[in-house]
Amino acid sequence: MFTKKRSLAAVFTAAALVLAGCGASNTSSESDSGSGGSSEDSKWADCDMSEGVQPVADVEGEDADKEVTIGAFNGWDESYATAHLLKAVLEQDGYTVDIQSFDAGPGYTAVAKGDVDILTDGWLPLTHADYLDEYGDDLESLGCWYDNAKLTIAVNEDSPAQTIEDLATMGDQYNNTLVGIEAGAGLTKQTQEKAIPDYGLENLNFTISSTPAMLAAIKSSQQQGTNVAVTLWRPHWAYAAFPMRDLEDPKNAMGGKEFIYSFATKGYSDDNPKVAQLVKNLILDDETLASLENVMFGEDNFAGSDNDAAVAQWLSENPEFADQLRNGELG
Structure with missing residues (x-):
């Protein structure tokens, strides 16, 4: 994996926090995700991120279309991060790329119908299982690029709790509070x-408010040097902006990890083999993705104001990334 540069932002404006709040979509609220009807033993339950990876230059054939449309899901930070990252590299190679925003359901519909070429944010085997049941016959998998998508309870890394269960006896060290996000979030x-009943956390005050409030609680704890426990999820740029760590979850109460896949309109790789290969070559780990998202959304950086400029800056700080993506060397 290429050498990563972590861009740390310690403070955020209210606007940045509100933008981050949209990330609650990643947590499977009923309004923007499938119902997760498929089981974890589906064909999407395991993914080798290196499968099908090879240098784009070795791919036979030429792309039929130099214009590429990528769908991004409203409020899903990693969706915009990967879409704009691919856009930047493709435009370096002479393509014209248009990014269109959708809620998850309409996004899958658009790719299935061929109105959009690619989407990069398919959460499987559970979160988007229903969409694959409905549209899978009209989609082409371009592989998975992230293998640690999950719901978490996180604390500041220098605090004492190591497992979620520790909060039951260490609550007084966390102001007897577990800070949550929106009421409708999965x-x-x-x-x-x-998590609360499985680990006996009924003695904690579980505050249900908003993602901005949760991030503000982390910021406040960092400034005051106090401990904080929050509900969080991976991937999220807060892990790059703040020294946070996940509590161990031996009972798997927060659910298992998921993979994030890229999909294209069925037959896309036959018509556009080089673009498809570039997407297949994409592999990101937690540190890399959090670093990229932090540049895009942190107040000390771009605060969501200009995603293309943010990605350009990140690529300039990681100059080897684009060529390693093209060469299939990110795994």
Whole structure:
């Protein structure tokens, strides 16, 4: 993996926090995700990120179309991060790239119908299972690029708790509070219905408010030197902006990890083999993705104001990345 440069932002404006709040979409709220009807033993339950990776230059044939449309899901930070990252590299190679925003359901519909070429944010085997059940016959998998998508309970890294269960006896060191996000988020439901009863956390005040409030609580704890426990999820740029770590979850109360896949319109790789290969070559780990998102969304950086400029800066700080993507060397 290429050498990474972590861009740390210690403070955020209210605007940046509101933008980050949209990230609650990543936590499987009923309004923007499938119901997760498929089981974890589906064909999407395991993914080798290196499968099919090879240098784009070795791919036979030429692309039929130099214009590429990528769909990004409203409020899903990693969706915009990967879409704009691919856009930057493709435009270096002479393509014209248009990024279009959708909620998850319409996004899958657009790719299935061929109105959009590619989407990069398919959460499987659970979160988007219903969309694959409905549209899978009209989609082409371009592989998975991230293998640690999950719901978490996180604390500041220098605090004492090591497992979620520790909060039951160490609550007084965390102001007897677990800071949550929006009431309608799947993360909130999972915490209420599984983590709290499974680990006996009923003595904690589980505050349900918003993602901006959760991030503000982290910021405040860092400034005051106090401990904080929050509901969070990976991938999220807060892991790059703040020294946070996940509590161990031996009972798997927060649910298992998922993979994030890229999909294209069925037959896309036959018509555009080089673009498809570039997408297949994409592999990001937690540190790399959090670093990229932090540049895009942190106040000390771009705060969501100009995603293309943010990605250009990140690529300038990681000059080897684009060629390693083209050469299939990110794994």
